[in-house]
Amino acid sequence: MKMLMKGTEAIAEAAVRAGCRLYFGYPITPQSELTEYMAKRMPEVKGTFLQSESEVATVNMLYGAACTGRKVMTSTSSPGFSLMQEGISYMAGAELPAVFINVMRGGPGLGDIQPSQSDYFQSTKGGGHGDYRMIVLAPHTLQEAASMMNEAFELAFKYRMLVTVLVDGMIGQMMEPVELPEWTKPEEFEEPYWALTGANGRKPRKVTSFDLDPYELEKMNLRYQETYKKVAQNEVKYEEFKIEDAEITVVAYGTTARIVKTVVDYARKSGIKVGLFRPITLWPFPYDRLSEISKNVKNILTVEMSYGQMLEDVKLAVLGKSNVHFYGRSAGVVPTPVEILDAIKKIVR
Amino acid sequence: MAIDKIVAQMPKSLSKVEFSYCPGCHHGIVHRIIAEVIDELGIASKTIMVAPVGCSVFAYNFFDLDGTVAAHGRAPAVATGMKRSLPDRIIFTYQGDGDLASIGTAEIVHAANRGENITTIFINNAVYGMTGGQMAPTTLLGQKTTTSPYGRDAKANGYPIRMSEMLSTLDGSTYIERTMVTTPQNVIKTKAAIKKAFQVQLKGLGFSMIEVLSTCPTNWGMTPIESMKWLEDNMTKTFPLGVFVDRTKGLM
Numbered sequence: 001m002k003m004l005m006k007g008t009e010a011i012a013e014a015a016v017r018a019g020c021r022l023y024f025g026y027p028i029t030p031q032s033e034l035t036e037y038m039a040k041r042m043p044e045v046k047g048t049f050l051q052s053e054s055e056v057a058t059v060n061m062l063y064g065a066a067c068t069g070r071k072v073m074t075s076t077s078s079p080g081f082s083l084m085q086e087g088i089s090y091m092a093g094a095e096l097p098a099v100f101i102n103v104m105r106g107g108p109g110l111g112d113i114q115p116s117q118s119d120y121f122q123s124t125k126g127g128g129h130g131d132y133r134m135i136v137l138a139p140h141t142l143q144e145a146a147s148m149m150n151e152a153f154e155l156a157f158k159y160r161m162l163v164t165v166l167v168d169g170m171i172g173q174m175m176e177p178v179e180l181p182e183w184t185k186p187e188e189f190e191e192p193y194w195a196l197t198g199a200n201g202r203k204p205r206k207v208t209s210f211d212l213d214p215y216e217l218e219k220m221n222l223r224y225q226e227t228y229k230k231v232a233q234n235e236v237k238y239e240e241f242k243i244e245d246a247e248i249t250v251v252a253y254g255t256t257a258r259i260v261k262t263v264v265d266y267a268r269k270s271g272i273k274v275g276l277f278r279p280i281t282l283w284p285f286p287y288d289r290l291s292e293i294s295k296n297v298k299n300i301l302t303v304e305m306s307y308g309q310m311l312e313d314v315k316l317a318v319l320g321k322s323n324v325h326f327y328g329r330s331a332g333v334v335p336t337p338v339e340i341l342d343a344i345k346k347i348v349r
Numbered sequence: 350m351a352i353d354k355i356v357a358q359m360p361k362s363l364s365k366v367e368f369s370y371c372p373g374c375h376h377g378i379v380h381r382i383i384a385e386v387i388d389e390l391g392i393a394s395k396t397i398m399v400a401p402v403g404c405s406v407f408a409y410n411f412f413d414l415d416g417t418v419a420a421h422g423r424a425p426a427v428a429t430g431m432k433r434s435l436p437d438r439i440i441f442t443y444q445g446d447g448d449l450a451s452i453g454t455a456e457i458v459h460a461a462n463r464g465e466n467i468t469t470i471f472i473n474n475a476v477y478g479m480t481g482g483q484m485a486p487t488t489l490l491g492q493k494t495t496t497s498p499y500g501r502d503a504k505a506n507g508y509p510i511r512m513s514e515m516l517s518t519l520d521g522s523t524y525i526e527r528t529m530v531t532t533p534q535n536v537i538k539t540k541a542a543i544k545k546a547f548q549v550q551l552k553g554l555g556f557s558m559i560e561v562l563s564t565c566p567t568n569w570g571m572t573p574i575e576s577m578k579w580l581e582d583n584m585t586k587t588f589p590l591g592v593f594v595d596r597t598k599g600l601m
Binding site for chain 2: 022024048050052053054056057058060061062063064065066067068070072086087090094196197198199200201204205206207208209210
């Protein structure tokens, strides 16, 4: 049965159904409804909701709760995500699983509260210190976001990594009918072998991101890199939309990709064969597939609500095999289908 | 000869890892006290420790308990996450004055204010130890450190911050006491205080913190004996010993 829901609420309910019973958060627009939903919902499912004193504290509460081996999550928006970067680096180093929702808004600085995609670098390249990665999932509809939550937790635990579901204020704030995912059975979740639960009858466990001996720390880092390599090999996801006969392929993710789908149909009515390549995992980025595609299409247009962040990954994938163009609006401005179509026309004519 | 009675032994809750502390430093004494208390209360199997950043960053290895290291100042938030996930476990943080009284003021204030049912052991030695003796928020007026080489000047650097007094104003704080470990009598008093703090948590009564005034002979540039005398003569004037809040009456 479909329900009319706000994006933030659909994501929150899907997380609860995925078995998340520990939520820590701090209010920030445009995602506060997610925090509010959890405040009401967690007591109903015997879960824990805690409003922290800051995003700095939030991420460290997440660190502590994640140490106990349970499904934990938070949600925030761009400035709050910046404050969490310290803890994200520590959690990545301690190989702790957790799910972050970043409902992006215009920046830099205080910016505004409208939709944006300008935290791509921060999410995919590591906003915190050190050689770490986090898995970044980018749904383009509310339905996809809700359906993705269980997978987000599964990936986090499978690889002991952080997973960010990267959406923007559009997906966070709009309402549409959503088919909520099935409940996961709680008995399917077992305490991981590394969890800190009190050393009752076993050897004490230590969870840290720390070793002062550089050769030991190097070993830890090589282990992280090994994990990241496996993720890059096994977990890349993307969608191809009408690219078989395309004379120009647009690369876009999230809300922008959704707008481009409309543009593809518009353009085809006026005789321009446009296709869409939509990365679903932003890290790992689908370099290999985009590289193949670029062999067979003359023009590639990257469309983002930023001034060219994913563009750098697109260029790395294409490596000169086709012409890479860019159309970006940022600072909270959402491009219209007409504007994107104009950008396409300028290239193909 | 058969042993009739063991009067002293290594606490079970300490691991076999050698301490990395300087001669005359009080971290070792306080570690041992905590381990003895955990042994006596029989709670090692359900205790998780949160070590800080600073000289005691290795504390997670010195205790034979489940443990982690928090980012600088964030131990109370990490402990909060653990306690909210596993309310029947005993969670304690071990923090220095740079950690708790400077970079981590927000985290300790709000953990205390929530009445978070955790225990904090706060080591106040009036300097940043591990980074080489820089000025801390607890550095005494006039005290020379590597970043206050002419002595701490109130006009430029403000005043020594009294965390125990400050946190005791919060309704969420259940038990807060300041002690020192310069003499056997003071060690016994500190042990009683730390035991009470853990008992507060065991009874679910809320936030407890024991501040232990400690020496740092290396960074103070004194012998261990001189530094104990300096602590007693100077630190206790700015940081008087005592119980600052006790909301356990009739509950324990």
